[in-house]
Amino acid sequence: DQQVKQNSPSLSVQEGRISILNCDYTNSMFDYFLWYKKYPAEGPTFLISISSIKDKNEDGRFTVFLNKSAKHLSLHIVPSQPGDSAVYFCAASDDNDMRFGAGTRLTVKP
């Protein structure tokens, strides 16, 4: 069962513009949410996270928004840079488990 869904397999944006990656989850027990960035042939790299007690967390160009009632989170990257081109996985976890979405391939064009 897909407890975490990223419905957009790919996203293309122009350099300097905002990238918005979306993620939905179904398990209300998840209380911690993460975004990972992955380059080909490498393991995922942690990017940013948010606890369920918050609705926003910002770190430089990256902001994660959480809407618990909608079971939805999003990652905003602004301004987008070509080096941001990668696959982005969202993940949702509780004390014992972490589930990943299928990933969204972001391409930032110069």
Added chain:
Amino acid sequence: GAVVSQHPSRVICKSGTSVKIECRSLDFQATTMFWYRQFPKQSLMLMATSNEGSKATYEQGVEKDKFLINHASLTLSTLTVTSAHPEDSSFYICSARAPGQQPQHFGDGTRLSIL
């Protein structure tokens, strides 16, 4: 720098061979390590949770006799793919987490190709 080291990064071997993959946490003790498998254009699929000093917990559908996991110390977990076949070809990734902390940190993965 890397906090989780995974080795080897790539393995090519014949069908029937057993392959061992190591996952080490470099600067923290990991009572729990995780093993994932990634198919092309798909998500990371959790295979098993490795607990130091006890048996691993396998996800439904994962053959524990096929994928042997040993978590011998607080910094090392190994995954052995026994009698590997071409359908076992995949990208295997481990992760580790310090007790009671987030996030998980991932190794760089192992590309396993069975001929």
